[in-house]
Amino acid sequence: MAHRRLLPENKGLYNVNPLYYIPKPHSLNDGIAKNLPKAYKKYYEELMQKPTAVHHIPVKEKYQRDPETGVVKRLQDDPPALIYPKAFHRGLWGGAAVIKGFSHPHLKLPRIPRYWIPKLEISVVYSEVLDLFITTAMTKRTIQLINKHYGFDHYLLQTPACDLRSDLALKIKRKILLSLDKKELPHTDPEKRDQVYNTYKHYLQKYDSEYIQWYGLKIHEAVQKMNFEEEKAQGPIEPLKHLYRKELIQELVDEQNQKLEPQEAASSEGTLSSIFTRLNPFKKSS
Amino acid sequence: MFRALARQSVTSTENLCGRIFVRHASLLRQKKTNTEKLIPLLDETQLFIPVVHRRHAVPLRPLNGPYKKLRSRHHIYEQIQPPKQKLPEIGVILIKDVPGKGVKGTRLSLPGDTAYAEFLAPQFAVYDNPENEKKYASIIQKVKENTLFSTITAQKTSRILSQLMVFFYMNMKTPWTVEKWHARVAFRQAGIILQEECIELPDRPINGPDPEKEGKHFVSTVIINGKERVPVLCRINHYINDEDLKLPVLGHFEPPIEPVFDEDRDKVKSVVDYRSEIIRFKF
Numbered sequence: 001m002a003h004r005r006l007l008p009e010n011k012g013l014y015n016v017n018p019l020y021y022i023p024k025p026h027s028l029n030d031g032i033a034k035n036l037p038k039a040y041k042k043y044y045e046e047l048m049q050k051p052t053a054v055h056h057i058p059v060k061e062k063y064q065r066d067p068e069t070g071v072v073k074r075l076q077d078d079p080p081a082l083i084y085p086k087a088f089h090r091g092l093w094g095g096a097a098v099i100k101g102f103s104h105p106h107l108k109l110p111r112i113p114r115y116w117i118p119k120l121e122i123s124v125v126y127s128e129v130l131d132l133f134i135t136t137a138m139t140k141r142t143i144q145l146i147n148k149h150y151g152f153d154h155y156l157l158q159t160p161a162c163d164l165r166s167d168l169a170l171k172i173k174r175k176i177l178l179s180l181d182k183k184e185l186p187h188t189d190p191e192k193r194d195q196v197y198n199t200y201k202h203y204l205q206k207y208d209s210e211y212i213q214w215y216g217l218k219i220h221e222a223v224q225k226m227n228f229e230e231e232k233a234q235g236p237i238e239p240l241k242h243l244y245r246k247e248l249i250q251e252l253v254d255e256q257n258q259k260l261e262p263q264e265a266a267s268s269e270g271t272l273s274s275i276f277t278r279l280n281p282f283k284k285s286s
Numbered sequence: 287m288f289r290a291l292a293r294q295s296v297t298s299t300e301n302l303c304g305r306i307f308v309r310h311a312s313l314l315r316q317k318k319t320n321t322e323k324l325i326p327l328l329d330e331t332q333l334f335i336p337v338v339h340r341r342h343a344v345p346l347r348p349l350n351g352p353y354k355k356l357r358s359r360h361h362i363y364e365q366i367q368p369p370k371q372k373l374p375e376i377g378v379i380l381i382k383d384v385p386g387k388g389v390k391g392t393r394l395s396l397p398g399d400t401a402y403a404e405f406l407a408p409q410f411a412v413y414d415n416p417e418n419e420k421k422y423a424s425i426i427q428k429v430k431e432n433t434l435f436s437t438i439t440a441q442k443t444s445r446i447l448s449q450l451m452v453f454f455y456m457n458m459k460t461p462w463t464v465e466k467w468h469a470r471v472a473f474r475q476a477g478i479i480l481q482e483e484c485i486e487l488p489d490r491p492i493n494g495p496d497p498e499k500e501g502k503h504f505v506s507t508v509i510i511n512g513k514e515r516v517p518v519l520c521r522i523n524h525y526i527n528d529e530d531l532k533l534p535v536l537g538h539f540e541p542p543i544e545p546v547f548d549e550d551r552d553k554v555k556s557v558v559d560y561r562s563e564i565i566r567f568k569f
Contacts, residue, residue, distance in 0.1 A: 078344045096335045099363040116336035140334035147398045150413045
Protein backbone atom coordinates (compact mmCIF):
# COMPACT_ATOMS: atom_id res chain seq x y z
CA MET A 1 0.00 0.00 0.00
CA ALA A 2 2.85 2.30 -0.74
CA HIS A 3 0.88 4.36 -3.20
CA ARG A 4 -1.72 5.20 -0.58
CA ARG A 5 0.86 6.88 1.54
CA LEU A 6 1.85 9.14 -1.33
CA LEU A 7 -1.68 10.42 -1.80
CA PRO A 8 -2.15 13.94 -0.47
CA GLU A 9 -5.15 12.93 1.52
CA ASN A 10 -3.09 10.62 3.70
CA LYS A 11 -0.07 12.90 4.03
CA GLY A 12 0.14 16.48 5.16
CA LEU A 13 1.57 17.64 1.83
CA TYR A 14 -1.24 19.70 0.30
CA ASN A 15 0.58 22.93 -0.34
CA VAL A 16 4.18 21.82 0.12
CA ASN A 17 5.04 19.81 -2.95
CA PRO A 18 2.95 19.96 -6.10
CA LEU A 19 4.58 16.74 -7.33
CA TYR A 20 2.34 14.74 -5.03
CA TYR A 21 -0.78 16.34 -6.42
CA ILE A 22 -2.99 13.86 -8.24
CA PRO A 23 -6.10 15.43 -9.75
CA LYS A 24 -9.42 13.78 -9.05
CA PRO A 25 -11.01 11.95 -11.98
CA HIS A 26 -13.72 14.05 -13.58
CA SER A 27 -15.77 13.78 -16.74
CA LEU A 28 -14.40 17.12 -18.02
CA ASN A 29 -10.77 15.93 -17.66
CA ASP A 30 -10.95 12.73 -19.71
CA GLY A 31 -13.15 11.09 -22.30
CA ILE A 32 -15.04 12.90 -25.07
CA ALA A 33 -15.69 15.94 -22.91
CA LYS A 34 -11.95 16.72 -22.77
CA ASN A 35 -12.22 18.34 -26.22
CA LEU A 36 -14.97 20.78 -25.16
CA PRO A 37 -14.18 24.46 -25.84
CA LYS A 38 -12.85 26.86 -23.20
CA ALA A 39 -16.09 28.82 -23.16
CA TYR A 40 -17.99 25.83 -21.79
CA LYS A 41 -15.33 25.05 -19.18
CA LYS A 42 -15.54 28.67 -18.02
CA TYR A 43 -19.30 28.28 -17.55
CA TYR A 44 -18.80 24.99 -15.69
CA GLU A 45 -16.41 26.69 -13.28
CA GLU A 46 -19.06 29.34 -12.62
CA LEU A 47 -21.59 26.61 -11.85
CA MET A 48 -19.25 24.77 -9.48
CA GLN A 49 -18.34 27.80 -7.38
CA LYS A 50 -19.22 27.93 -3.68
CA PRO A 51 -22.80 29.24 -3.44
CA THR A 52 -24.00 31.90 -1.00
CA ALA A 53 -25.06 30.70 2.44
CA VAL A 54 -28.79 29.98 2.43
CA HIS A 55 -29.53 27.41 5.12
CA HIS A 56 -26.97 28.38 7.74
CA ILE A 57 -25.32 31.44 9.26
CA PRO A 58 -21.96 31.76 7.47
CA VAL A 59 -18.64 32.20 9.31
CA LYS A 60 -16.74 34.88 7.39
CA GLU A 61 -13.80 35.47 9.73
CA LYS A 62 -10.85 33.08 9.66
CA TYR A 63 -9.56 33.71 13.20
CA GLN A 64 -11.05 34.86 16.47
CA ARG A 65 -9.34 36.16 19.60
CA ASP A 66 -10.76 35.43 23.01
CA PRO A 67 -11.18 38.81 24.79
CA GLU A 68 -10.36 37.45 28.29
CA THR A 69 -7.45 35.10 27.69
CA GLY A 70 -6.12 36.49 24.39
CA VAL A 71 -5.86 33.07 22.80
CA VAL A 72 -6.33 33.01 19.03
CA LYS A 73 -8.68 30.38 17.70
CA ARG A 74 -9.08 29.26 14.10
CA LEU A 75 -12.59 29.15 12.64
CA GLN A 76 -14.07 27.35 9.67
CA ASP A 77 -17.31 27.40 7.74
CA ASP A 78 -19.10 24.09 7.36
CA PRO A 79 -22.47 24.30 5.64
CA PRO A 80 -25.06 21.54 6.14
CA ALA A 81 -25.32 18.82 3.51
CA LEU A 82 -28.06 19.68 0.99
CA ILE A 83 -30.15 17.57 -1.35
CA TYR A 84 -31.36 18.85 -4.73
CA PRO A 85 -34.39 16.71 -5.74
CA LYS A 86 -36.03 16.51 -9.17
CA ALA A 87 -38.73 19.01 -8.21
CA PHE A 88 -35.97 21.55 -7.46
CA HIS A 89 -34.99 21.56 -11.14
CA ARG A 90 -38.59 22.07 -12.31
CA GLY A 91 -39.13 25.17 -10.14
CA LEU A 92 -37.51 28.40 -8.97
CA TRP A 93 -36.64 27.86 -5.32
CA GLY A 94 -34.16 30.73 -5.14
CA GLY A 95 -31.23 28.59 -3.97
CA ALA A 96 -33.18 26.91 -1.16
CA ALA A 97 -32.94 23.09 -0.99
CA VAL A 98 -33.75 20.10 1.22
CA ILE A 99 -31.70 19.39 4.38
CA LYS A 100 -31.33 15.83 5.61
CA GLY A 101 -30.28 15.15 9.20
CA PHE A 102 -31.44 14.51 12.74
CA SER A 103 -33.38 16.55 15.23
CA HIS A 104 -32.81 15.96 18.92
CA PRO A 105 -35.33 17.95 20.92
CA HIS A 106 -35.34 15.80 24.06
CA LEU A 107 -31.85 15.05 25.24
CA LYS A 108 -32.80 11.95 27.17
CA LEU A 109 -34.65 10.40 24.24
CA PRO A 110 -33.09 9.09 21.02
CA ARG A 111 -32.63 11.48 18.12
CA ILE A 112 -35.15 11.56 15.25
CA PRO A 113 -34.31 11.51 11.51
CA ARG A 114 -35.77 14.56 9.77
CA TYR A 115 -35.96 16.41 6.46
CA TRP A 116 -36.27 20.20 6.39
CA ILE A 117 -38.15 21.29 3.26
CA PRO A 118 -38.88 24.92 2.26
CA LYS A 119 -42.51 26.04 1.90
CA LEU A 120 -43.49 26.13 -1.76
CA GLU A 121 -46.26 28.10 -3.45
CA ILE A 122 -47.35 28.09 -7.08
CA SER A 123 -46.94 31.55 -8.55
CA VAL A 124 -46.27 33.39 -11.82
CA VAL A 125 -43.16 35.13 -13.16
CA TYR A 126 -43.05 37.45 -16.16
CA SER A 127 -39.99 37.65 -18.38
CA GLU A 128 -39.87 41.05 -20.09
CA VAL A 129 -37.31 40.04 -22.74
CA LEU A 130 -39.11 36.87 -23.83
CA ASP A 131 -42.58 38.44 -23.27
CA LEU A 132 -43.64 35.27 -21.47
CA PHE A 133 -45.60 34.31 -18.34
CA ILE A 134 -44.41 31.17 -16.53
CA THR A 135 -46.21 29.37 -13.68
CA THR A 136 -43.88 27.47 -11.34
CA ALA A 137 -43.36 26.44 -7.74
CA MET A 138 -41.58 29.22 -5.85
CA THR A 139 -40.52 30.11 -2.31
CA LYS A 140 -40.92 33.45 -0.58
CA ARG A 141 -37.16 33.89 -0.88
CA THR A 142 -37.49 33.94 -4.69
CA ILE A 143 -40.06 36.74 -4.53
CA GLN A 144 -37.80 38.68 -2.17
CA LEU A 145 -34.84 38.28 -4.54
CA ILE A 146 -36.92 39.35 -7.57
CA ASN A 147 -38.07 42.45 -5.68
CA LYS A 148 -34.50 43.17 -4.61
CA HIS A 149 -33.27 43.20 -8.23
CA TYR A 150 -36.35 45.11 -9.57
CA GLY A 151 -37.56 42.38 -11.93
CA PHE A 152 -37.22 38.72 -12.90
CA ASP A 153 -34.86 39.31 -15.86
CA HIS A 154 -32.50 41.49 -13.80
CA TYR A 155 -32.47 38.83 -11.08
CA LEU A 156 -31.46 36.10 -13.54
CA LEU A 157 -28.83 38.19 -15.33
CA GLN A 158 -27.18 39.52 -12.16
CA THR A 159 -26.88 36.26 -10.19
CA PRO A 160 -24.20 33.67 -11.08
CA ALA A 161 -25.05 30.13 -12.13
CA CYS A 162 -23.98 28.58 -8.81
CA ASP A 163 -26.74 30.47 -6.98
CA LEU A 164 -29.48 29.80 -9.55
CA ARG A 165 -28.56 26.11 -9.77
CA SER A 166 -31.93 24.82 -11.04
CA ASP A 167 -32.31 23.65 -14.65
CA LEU A 168 -35.36 25.79 -15.34
CA ALA A 169 -33.70 29.04 -14.25
CA LEU A 170 -30.54 28.32 -16.25
CA LYS A 171 -32.55 27.42 -19.37
CA ILE A 172 -34.56 30.66 -19.16
CA LYS A 173 -31.36 32.65 -18.64
CA ARG A 174 -29.81 30.97 -21.69
CA LYS A 175 -32.86 31.89 -23.82
CA ILE A 176 -32.76 35.50 -22.64
CA LEU A 177 -29.05 35.84 -23.39
CA LEU A 178 -29.40 34.25 -26.84
CA SER A 179 -32.32 36.48 -27.82
CA LEU A 180 -30.40 39.58 -26.65
CA ASP A 181 -27.25 38.48 -28.47
CA LYS A 182 -29.06 37.84 -31.77
CA LYS A 183 -31.33 40.88 -31.19
CA GLU A 184 -34.41 38.76 -31.94
CA LEU A 185 -37.04 39.81 -29.41
CA PRO A 186 -40.60 38.45 -29.82
CA HIS A 187 -42.39 41.80 -29.27
CA THR A 188 -44.76 42.82 -32.07
CA ASP A 189 -44.57 46.54 -31.29
CA PRO A 190 -41.25 47.90 -32.66
CA GLU A 191 -41.12 50.82 -30.18
CA LYS A 192 -41.37 48.52 -27.16
CA ARG A 193 -38.85 46.13 -28.68
CA ASP A 194 -36.20 48.85 -28.86
CA GLN A 195 -37.08 50.05 -25.38
CA VAL A 196 -36.66 46.56 -23.87
CA TYR A 197 -33.43 45.97 -25.77
CA ASN A 198 -31.92 49.23 -24.54
CA THR A 199 -32.67 48.44 -20.89
CA TYR A 200 -30.96 45.02 -21.03
CA LYS A 201 -28.20 45.92 -23.50
CA HIS A 202 -25.51 46.56 -20.90
CA TYR A 203 -25.51 42.91 -19.74
CA LEU A 204 -23.91 41.86 -23.05
CA GLN A 205 -20.63 43.50 -21.92
CA LYS A 206 -20.39 40.92 -19.15
CA TYR A 207 -21.15 37.89 -21.34
CA ASP A 208 -19.15 37.17 -24.49
CA SER A 209 -21.07 36.04 -27.59
CA GLU A 210 -19.15 32.74 -27.72
CA TYR A 211 -19.67 32.27 -23.98
CA ILE A 212 -23.44 32.73 -24.42
CA GLN A 213 -23.72 29.91 -26.93
CA TRP A 214 -22.30 27.43 -24.42
CA TYR A 215 -24.08 28.91 -21.38
CA GLY A 216 -26.56 26.83 -19.39
CA LEU A 217 -25.84 23.47 -21.04
CA LYS A 218 -25.24 20.18 -19.26
CA ILE A 219 -22.17 18.12 -20.16
CA HIS A 220 -23.99 15.63 -22.37
CA GLU A 221 -25.81 18.47 -24.14
CA ALA A 222 -22.53 20.29 -24.73
CA VAL A 223 -20.95 17.13 -26.19
CA GLN A 224 -23.96 16.70 -28.46
CA LYS A 225 -23.63 20.30 -29.62
CA MET A 226 -19.89 19.89 -30.23
CA ASN A 227 -20.40 16.73 -32.32
CA PHE A 228 -23.17 18.40 -34.29
CA GLU A 229 -20.97 21.39 -35.10
CA GLU A 230 -18.12 19.14 -36.22
CA GLU A 231 -20.44 17.30 -38.59
CA LYS A 232 -21.74 20.60 -39.89
CA ALA A 233 -18.18 21.81 -40.60
CA GLN A 234 -17.41 18.68 -42.61
CA GLY A 235 -20.34 19.33 -44.91
CA PRO A 236 -22.99 16.93 -46.21
CA ILE A 237 -21.97 13.26 -46.39
CA GLU A 238 -21.91 11.87 -49.95
CA PRO A 239 -23.03 8.21 -50.23
CA LEU A 240 -20.35 5.79 -51.45
CA LYS A 241 -22.47 4.44 -54.30
CA HIS A 242 -22.29 7.78 -56.09
CA LEU A 243 -18.49 7.79 -55.71
CA TYR A 244 -18.08 4.22 -57.00
CA ARG A 245 -20.38 4.92 -59.90
CA LYS A 246 -18.24 7.89 -60.95
CA GLU A 247 -15.06 5.78 -60.74
CA LEU A 248 -16.57 3.00 -62.77
CA ILE A 249 -17.67 5.38 -65.52
CA GLN A 250 -14.19 6.93 -65.56
CA GLU A 251 -12.60 3.50 -65.90
CA LEU A 252 -14.88 2.56 -68.79
CA VAL A 253 -14.10 5.80 -70.60
CA ASP A 254 -10.34 5.25 -70.13
CA GLU A 255 -10.59 1.70 -71.43
CA GLN A 256 -12.35 2.90 -74.52
CA ASN A 257 -9.72 5.56 -75.15
CA GLN A 258 -6.91 3.04 -74.69
CA LYS A 259 -8.47 0.77 -77.31
CA LEU A 260 -8.57 3.59 -79.83
CA GLU A 261 -4.97 4.83 -79.22
CA PRO A 262 -2.98 1.69 -80.16
CA GLN A 263 -4.87 1.37 -83.44
CA GLU A 264 -3.90 4.90 -84.35
CA ALA A 265 -0.32 4.29 -83.24
CA ALA A 266 -0.08 1.07 -85.26
CA SER A 267 -1.28 2.79 -88.36
CA SER A 268 1.27 5.64 -88.05
CA GLU A 269 4.43 3.61 -87.04
CA GLY A 270 5.89 0.17 -87.79
CA THR A 271 4.95 -2.83 -85.63
CA LEU A 272 8.55 -3.83 -84.76
CA SER A 273 9.62 -0.43 -83.53
CA SER A 274 6.61 -0.28 -81.26
CA ILE A 275 7.59 -3.62 -79.66
CA PHE A 276 11.17 -2.39 -79.06
CA THR A 277 9.99 0.76 -77.45
CA ARG A 278 8.01 -1.28 -75.00
CA LEU A 279 10.88 -3.63 -74.16
CA ASN A 280 13.56 -0.95 -73.92
CA PRO A 281 14.67 -0.87 -70.25
CA PHE A 282 16.61 2.42 -70.57
CA LYS A 283 13.61 4.38 -71.59
CA LYS A 284 12.87 7.43 -69.46
CA SER A 285 9.72 7.17 -67.46
CA SER A 286 7.58 10.12 -68.41
CA MET B 287 -27.65 -8.48 29.78
CA PHE B 288 -31.33 -7.66 30.16
CA ARG B 289 -30.89 -7.55 33.89
CA ALA B 290 -28.17 -4.96 33.51
CA LEU B 291 -30.41 -2.88 31.29
CA ALA B 292 -33.23 -3.13 33.79
CA ARG B 293 -30.91 -2.04 36.58
CA GLN B 294 -29.78 0.95 34.55
CA SER B 295 -33.30 2.01 33.91
CA VAL B 296 -34.16 1.80 37.58
CA THR B 297 -31.03 3.56 38.79
CA SER B 298 -31.19 6.49 36.34
CA THR B 299 -33.36 8.69 38.51
CA GLU B 300 -33.11 11.71 36.25
CA ASN B 301 -35.03 9.98 33.47
CA LEU B 302 -38.64 10.69 32.75
CA CYS B 303 -40.65 8.43 35.09
CA GLY B 304 -37.41 6.47 35.70
CA ARG B 305 -38.30 3.91 33.04
CA ILE B 306 -36.81 5.19 29.81
CA PHE B 307 -33.61 3.57 28.67
CA VAL B 308 -30.80 6.06 27.99
CA ARG B 309 -28.56 4.84 25.21
CA HIS B 310 -25.59 7.22 25.38
CA ALA B 311 -25.02 8.66 28.78
CA SER B 312 -22.27 10.86 27.38
CA LEU B 313 -24.72 12.76 25.21
CA LEU B 314 -26.61 13.86 28.27
CA ARG B 315 -23.82 16.32 29.01
CA GLN B 316 -24.57 18.16 25.78
CA LYS B 317 -26.77 21.19 26.09
CA LYS B 318 -29.16 22.72 23.61
CA THR B 319 -27.92 25.91 21.96
CA ASN B 320 -30.00 29.02 22.49
CA THR B 321 -31.30 29.60 18.96
CA GLU B 322 -33.09 32.84 19.90
CA LYS B 323 -29.74 34.59 20.19
CA LEU B 324 -28.93 33.67 16.58
CA ILE B 325 -32.11 35.21 15.09
CA PRO B 326 -30.67 38.75 14.63
CA LEU B 327 -27.75 37.26 12.65
CA LEU B 328 -30.13 36.07 9.93
CA ASP B 329 -30.34 37.77 6.56
CA GLU B 330 -33.60 39.33 5.36
CA THR B 331 -34.06 36.61 2.72
CA GLN B 332 -33.44 33.82 5.27
CA LEU B 333 -36.53 34.55 7.36
CA PHE B 334 -38.98 32.36 5.43
CA ILE B 335 -36.95 29.19 4.76
CA PRO B 336 -35.56 26.62 7.22
CA VAL B 337 -32.22 27.77 8.65
CA VAL B 338 -30.22 25.33 10.68
CA HIS B 339 -27.44 25.28 13.30
CA ARG B 340 -25.08 22.37 14.12
CA ARG B 341 -25.20 21.24 17.73
CA HIS B 342 -21.85 19.44 17.67
CA ALA B 343 -19.06 21.45 16.05
CA VAL B 344 -17.04 19.80 13.28
CA PRO B 345 -13.32 19.29 14.15
CA LEU B 346 -10.85 21.60 12.39
CA ARG B 347 -9.51 20.41 9.06
CA PRO B 348 -6.08 21.39 7.66
CA LEU B 349 -5.89 24.67 5.73
CA ASN B 350 -7.20 24.20 2.17
CA GLY B 351 -7.30 20.50 2.89
CA PRO B 352 -10.02 17.93 2.29
CA TYR B 353 -13.06 17.45 4.49
CA LYS B 354 -12.76 14.81 7.14
CA LYS B 355 -15.36 12.10 7.36
CA LEU B 356 -18.16 13.36 9.56
CA ARG B 357 -19.63 11.39 12.43
CA SER B 358 -23.35 10.87 12.67
CA ARG B 359 -23.62 13.34 15.55
CA HIS B 360 -22.47 16.11 13.22
CA HIS B 361 -25.75 15.80 11.34
CA ILE B 362 -27.81 16.78 14.38
CA TYR B 363 -29.33 20.18 13.62
CA GLU B 364 -31.38 22.76 15.47
CA GLN B 365 -33.73 24.96 13.52
CA ILE B 366 -33.58 28.72 14.00
CA GLN B 367 -37.21 29.82 13.89
CA PRO B 368 -37.90 33.56 13.81
CA PRO B 369 -41.38 34.68 14.96
CA LYS B 370 -44.22 34.89 12.44
CA GLN B 371 -44.08 38.14 10.49
CA LYS B 372 -45.04 39.80 7.22
CA LEU B 373 -42.63 40.38 4.38
CA PRO B 374 -40.81 43.74 4.48
CA GLU B 375 -42.57 46.50 2.57
CA ILE B 376 -41.61 47.74 -0.89
CA GLY B 377 -42.65 50.78 -2.93
CA VAL B 378 -44.86 50.53 -6.00
CA ILE B 379 -46.16 52.96 -8.67
CA LEU B 380 -49.50 52.14 -10.31
CA ILE B 381 -49.67 52.27 -14.14
CA LYS B 382 -53.36 51.39 -14.44
CA ASP B 383 -56.45 52.31 -12.44
CA VAL B 384 -57.09 49.67 -9.77
CA PRO B 385 -60.52 50.22 -8.16
CA GLY B 386 -60.37 50.29 -4.38
CA LYS B 387 -56.57 50.75 -4.38
CA GLY B 388 -55.83 53.90 -6.35
CA VAL B 389 -55.65 55.79 -9.62
CA LYS B 390 -52.73 55.44 -12.02
CA GLY B 391 -49.73 57.37 -10.77
CA THR B 392 -50.33 56.76 -7.05
CA ARG B 393 -47.50 55.48 -4.90
CA LEU B 394 -48.15 52.61 -2.51
CA SER B 395 -45.98 50.79 0.03
CA LEU B 396 -47.05 47.19 0.57
CA PRO B 397 -45.60 43.92 1.92
CA GLY B 398 -43.47 42.37 -0.84
CA ASP B 399 -45.60 39.25 -1.13
CA THR B 400 -48.94 40.98 -1.84
CA ALA B 401 -47.31 43.67 -3.95
CA TYR B 402 -45.87 41.00 -6.23
CA ALA B 403 -49.01 38.84 -6.47
CA GLU B 404 -51.65 41.58 -6.84
CA PHE B 405 -49.85 44.39 -8.66
CA LEU B 406 -46.49 43.48 -10.19
CA ALA B 407 -47.21 40.05 -11.68
CA PRO B 408 -50.46 41.14 -13.48
CA GLN B 409 -48.63 44.35 -14.53
CA PHE B 410 -50.85 46.90 -12.82
CA ALA B 411 -47.76 48.51 -11.32
CA VAL B 412 -43.97 48.91 -11.54
CA TYR B 413 -41.23 49.08 -8.90
CA ASP B 414 -40.62 52.43 -7.23
CA ASN B 415 -36.98 52.88 -8.20
CA PRO B 416 -35.27 56.07 -9.54
CA GLU B 417 -35.48 54.91 -13.18
CA ASN B 418 -39.24 54.42 -13.06
CA GLU B 419 -39.64 57.64 -11.08
CA LYS B 420 -38.18 59.57 -14.04
CA LYS B 421 -40.21 57.62 -16.58
CA TYR B 422 -43.60 58.15 -14.93
CA ALA B 423 -42.92 61.63 -13.51
CA SER B 424 -45.80 63.22 -15.43
CA ILE B 425 -48.45 60.83 -14.07
CA ILE B 426 -47.16 61.06 -10.50
CA GLN B 427 -47.34 64.86 -10.51
CA LYS B 428 -50.88 64.83 -11.88
CA VAL B 429 -52.01 62.76 -8.92
CA LYS B 430 -50.10 65.00 -6.47
CA GLU B 431 -51.80 68.16 -7.75
CA ASN B 432 -55.31 66.81 -7.96
CA THR B 433 -56.56 63.42 -6.91
CA LEU B 434 -58.99 62.28 -9.60
CA PHE B 435 -61.26 60.63 -7.07
CA SER B 436 -62.54 62.30 -3.88
CA THR B 437 -61.90 59.18 -1.78
CA ILE B 438 -60.46 55.70 -2.36
CA THR B 439 -63.88 54.09 -1.92
CA ALA B 440 -65.44 56.47 -4.47
CA GLN B 441 -63.56 54.65 -7.21
CA LYS B 442 -64.94 51.31 -6.07
CA THR B 443 -68.55 52.54 -5.82
CA SER B 444 -68.32 54.08 -9.29
CA ARG B 445 -67.19 50.70 -10.60
CA ILE B 446 -70.20 49.00 -9.00
CA LEU B 447 -72.64 51.62 -10.31
CA SER B 448 -71.32 51.45 -13.86
CA GLN B 449 -71.94 47.70 -13.96
CA LEU B 450 -75.55 48.19 -12.91
CA MET B 451 -78.79 48.22 -14.91
CA VAL B 452 -81.76 49.87 -13.15
CA PHE B 453 -85.32 48.79 -13.98
CA PHE B 454 -88.02 51.49 -13.88
CA TYR B 455 -91.33 49.64 -13.28
CA MET B 456 -94.01 52.12 -14.53
CA ASN B 457 -97.76 51.82 -14.52
CA MET B 458 -99.37 50.40 -17.63
CA LYS B 459 -102.72 52.30 -17.41
CA THR B 460 -102.41 55.62 -15.49
CA PRO B 461 -100.37 58.33 -17.32
CA TRP B 462 -96.96 59.40 -15.93
CA THR B 463 -93.69 61.27 -16.59
CA VAL B 464 -90.41 59.97 -15.14
CA GLU B 465 -89.38 61.98 -12.05
CA LYS B 466 -86.66 61.87 -9.43
CA TRP B 467 -88.67 59.95 -6.87
CA HIS B 468 -89.29 57.26 -9.50
CA ALA B 469 -85.53 56.95 -9.89
CA ARG B 470 -84.95 56.81 -6.14
CA VAL B 471 -87.36 53.85 -5.84
CA ALA B 472 -85.82 52.12 -8.87
CA PHE B 473 -82.31 52.40 -7.42
CA ARG B 474 -83.57 51.10 -4.08
CA GLN B 475 -85.01 48.05 -5.83
CA ALA B 476 -81.58 47.49 -7.43
CA GLY B 477 -80.00 47.57 -3.95
CA ILE B 478 -78.63 51.13 -3.78
CA ILE B 479 -80.04 53.67 -1.36
CA LEU B 480 -79.44 57.33 -2.27
CA GLN B 481 -80.91 60.80 -2.01
CA GLU B 482 -82.79 62.54 -4.80
CA GLU B 483 -80.11 65.27 -5.04
CA CYS B 484 -77.56 62.73 -6.26
CA ILE B 485 -79.59 61.75 -9.33
CA GLU B 486 -79.68 63.51 -12.70
CA LEU B 487 -82.24 62.49 -15.32
CA PRO B 488 -82.10 63.28 -19.06
CA ASP B 489 -83.39 66.77 -20.06
CA ARG B 490 -86.07 65.54 -22.45
CA PRO B 491 -89.10 64.33 -20.44
CA ILE B 492 -90.18 60.72 -20.83
CA ASN B 493 -93.95 60.22 -20.91
CA GLY B 494 -96.13 57.15 -20.79
CA PRO B 495 -97.69 54.66 -20.84
CA ASP B 496 -96.30 54.04 -24.36
CA PRO B 497 -95.96 50.54 -25.92
CA GLU B 498 -93.07 51.80 -28.13
CA LYS B 499 -90.97 52.63 -25.01
CA GLU B 500 -91.33 49.12 -23.54
CA GLY B 501 -87.87 47.61 -22.88
CA LYS B 502 -86.01 50.74 -24.13
CA HIS B 503 -83.02 52.33 -22.40
CA PHE B 504 -81.81 55.76 -21.29
CA VAL B 505 -78.80 57.02 -19.33
CA SER B 506 -79.05 58.76 -15.96
CA THR B 507 -76.10 60.06 -13.92
CA VAL B 508 -75.31 59.57 -10.23
CA ILE B 509 -73.11 62.12 -8.43
CA ILE B 510 -70.77 60.81 -5.69
CA ASN B 511 -69.57 63.30 -3.02
CA GLY B 512 -70.57 66.16 -5.35
CA LYS B 513 -67.61 65.38 -7.61
CA GLU B 514 -67.68 62.11 -9.54
CA ARG B 515 -70.37 61.68 -12.17
CA VAL B 516 -71.14 58.05 -13.00
CA PRO B 517 -73.41 57.15 -15.95
CA VAL B 518 -75.95 54.41 -15.15
CA LEU B 519 -78.02 52.51 -17.68
CA CYS B 520 -81.81 52.45 -17.03
CA ARG B 521 -84.67 50.54 -18.65
CA ILE B 522 -88.41 51.15 -18.72
CA ASN B 523 -90.72 48.19 -17.99
CA HIS B 524 -94.48 48.51 -17.95
CA TYR B 525 -96.08 46.86 -14.95
CA ILE B 526 -99.57 45.81 -13.96
CA ASN B 527 -100.82 43.70 -11.09
CA ASP B 528 -103.00 41.52 -13.36
CA GLU B 529 -101.42 38.15 -14.12
CA ASP B 530 -102.92 37.91 -17.61
CA LEU B 531 -101.69 41.32 -18.79
CA LYS B 532 -98.15 41.09 -17.35
CA LEU B 533 -95.30 41.51 -19.83
CA PRO B 534 -92.11 39.38 -19.82
CA VAL B 535 -88.96 41.07 -18.48
CA LEU B 536 -85.52 40.47 -20.05
CA GLY B 537 -82.42 39.97 -17.91
CA HIS B 538 -79.62 42.44 -17.16
CA PHE B 539 -77.75 43.52 -20.29
CA GLU B 540 -79.64 41.08 -22.44
CA PRO B 541 -79.74 42.23 -26.10
CA PRO B 542 -81.23 44.06 -27.91
CA ILE B 543 -80.15 47.21 -25.98
CA GLU B 544 -81.96 50.07 -27.72
CA PRO B 545 -82.47 53.70 -26.64
CA VAL B 546 -85.74 55.51 -25.91
CA PHE B 547 -84.71 58.43 -28.19
CA ASP B 548 -82.50 57.90 -31.25
CA GLU B 549 -80.31 60.86 -30.20
CA ASP B 550 -78.90 58.89 -27.25
CA ARG B 551 -77.85 55.86 -29.26
CA ASP B 552 -74.10 56.61 -28.99
CA LYS B 553 -74.37 57.46 -25.31
CA VAL B 554 -76.00 54.13 -24.46
CA LYS B 555 -73.48 52.18 -26.50
CA SER B 556 -70.49 53.87 -24.83
CA VAL B 557 -71.81 52.96 -21.37
CA VAL B 558 -72.13 49.30 -22.34
CA ASP B 559 -68.57 49.22 -23.76
CA TYR B 560 -67.12 50.99 -20.73
CA ARG B 561 -68.73 48.39 -18.48
CA SER B 562 -67.02 45.50 -20.30
CA GLU B 563 -63.65 47.21 -19.83
CA ILE B 564 -64.05 47.60 -16.10
CA ILE B 565 -65.13 44.03 -15.34
CA ARG B 566 -61.53 42.82 -15.81
CA PHE B 567 -60.53 44.24 -12.44
CA LYS B 568 -61.75 41.60 -10.03
CA PHE B 569 -60.69 41.71 -6.41
